[in-house]
Amino acid sequence: MRKSLFTCLLLLLSYITFGQGTYIPNGSEVYRYLDRLEIKTGLVKGFHTVNKPYDRKMVVDYINGIDSLNDMDVESLSKKDKENIEYIYKDNFEFDDTHTELTENPKLKFLWKHPAHLISVKVPHFAFSIDPAIQIKLGGSFVDEKSNKDKFKYFTSKGFELRGQVDDIFGFYALFLSEQGTFPNYVQSYIRQNGVPPGAGYWKDYKKGGYDYYLAKGYVTITPTKHFHIQFGYDNNFIGDGIRSTFLSDFGANYMFLKLNTNIWKFNYQNIFAELTKSYNQKGADKLLTKKYMAMHHLSVNITKNVNFGIFESVVFSRENVFELQYLNPLIFYRSIEQALGSPDNAMLGFDFKINIPKHVQLYGQLMLDEFNFQKEFSVPGKNKLYGLFHPRKWWGSKFAAQFGIKYIDAFGVDHLDLQLEGNIARPYTYSHTDTTTSWTHYNQPLAHPLGANFKELIFQIKYQPLQKLYISSRFIYDNKGEDTDSLNWGGNPMKPYNTFVREYGNSTGQGVKSKTFYVDFVATYEPWHNIFIDLSYMYRKKKSEDAARNMQTHLLNLSLRWSIPYKRYDF
DSSP, rough: HHHHHHHHHHHHHHSSSBBOEEOOTTOOHHHHHHHHHHHHHOBTBBOOOOOOOHHHHHHHHHHGGGGOOOOOHHHTTHHHHHHHHHHHHHHTTTGOOOOOOOSOBTTTBTTTSTTTTSEEEETTTEEEEEEEEEEEEEEEEEEEEESHHHHHEEEEEEEEEEEEEETTEEEEEEEEEEEEEEHHHHHHHHHHHHSOOTTOSEEETTTTEEEEEEEEEEEEEEHHHHHEEEEEEOOOOOOSSSSSOBBOOOSOOOOOEEEEEEETEEEEEEEEEEEEOOOOTTTTTOOOOOOEEEEEEEEEEEEETTEEOOOOOOOEEOSSSSSOOGGOOOOSSSHHHHHTTOOSSSSEEEEEEEEEEETTTEEEEEEEEEEEEEHOOOOOOOHHHHHHTTTTTOTTOOEEEEEEEEEESSGGGGGTTEEEEEEEETTTTTTTTSSTSSSSTTTEESSTTTTSSEEEEEEEEEEEEEEEEEEEEEEEEEEEEEOOOOOOOOOOOOSSOOOGGGGEEEEEEEEOOEEEEEEEEEEEEEEETTTTEEEEEEEEEEEESSSGGOEEEEEEEEEEEEESSOOOOOOO
């Protein structure tokens, strides 16, 4: 009964309300452009970049507002910044009637009428586009492979992307991809451990050592007022200003969700209600997979032009494939409901911030509290509380994750040379719970950081745009992670129940089978036509573990062609 009520509620919302813009896919270069604009011109009401993906209509409204900024802010924009603003207008043609001209002589009279789309229609009250979604990636892996044949790597994606807009108030989007290919050794190891390719769900074997699976996204966007937006469909989300998120990331598989977004004055309040998958076993017989559910809300406040603060809360629960209706309350603290229900669920609380040092620098961070008990952590038997305060007992249940980062744009006076330094940490057993029905996971993958828990990570990223159509980036990552053994749970895998912890006290980040991983890549991307990319990439990764059998080294060189598909790194 409860499940049918929840489904009816979603369908009812879909039919009785009106729509808003579709969303810019995560990974698009548009995100970098908007990051730079926000640092240069300051935070503005009505646009909160902590919540991703970005609504296209809100993005266009934001850049339209740049013209009304004071002269000092506008003068800080370089010629290339202004060219990138024109790119954003072109990428969101549904909401722009003045900056992008239609092609005078479209090929075959209907192809590329708009320079950004293969097939497009734009008439009063209606806009629609459809494009191929294609990726062909060929490369070679030079170290640690079983045979010369295994060194050749390939990956293909084939499908289509469509989106539409009616009356500027109703939006719809669909992406369908069929993907087949082989992965380098460390990704193969991830698949063996987790049972799924990164970012995917159900999969099949493909030829020798390959994988075959579908990736699909689809949603409608709806709104009863200009301050209240609704999205219902199948996709993923990201909350944060960094490369990683300790709250919610887009690393794992897509899921069905209902998102409510209230945007007024300096406030943005976002609710997400989602249906997740408890676990998946590819070797088992086809059957209906057990569901679990997630409810979360995030409040973002632009305190000043250069300071933002946010509060995050979430809960994961399972009710035998039915939704707990009490968690549909969009305003209440979930922890109070959880306790009233007998505390069977996994609730988490988080805080985030962002500070712009105008024109060039942004500081950002997150703190996620999974569980904490002051008495267990600091009350030492036979000692006073002051002594215990400075000598924590490192209780296994002190579970939290944190992030701190800094962005420096136009570094050292070089236009469009952008640097980013980020640190992430997650204590042992963070995100885990009594079993996978309440852990912060979906389809055998973490919902937050790709490393799960029990790690420290440092990331340094360089991005440079020397020409309008040329992008160069490099990412350096060093992490120190404690891994589990077959028989002992040291807190690195959120899929494992936390009540199998090894010891109650004396737990530290990186405990267990200690491993250190160094990752570096270099990517050069050229965009000859809008949303069509040619990538040349090189990646080196080396893992050194206390268990020599887990040592691994990878050299990978790739050349790829992409159309309507953002670039994706396997940087874990």
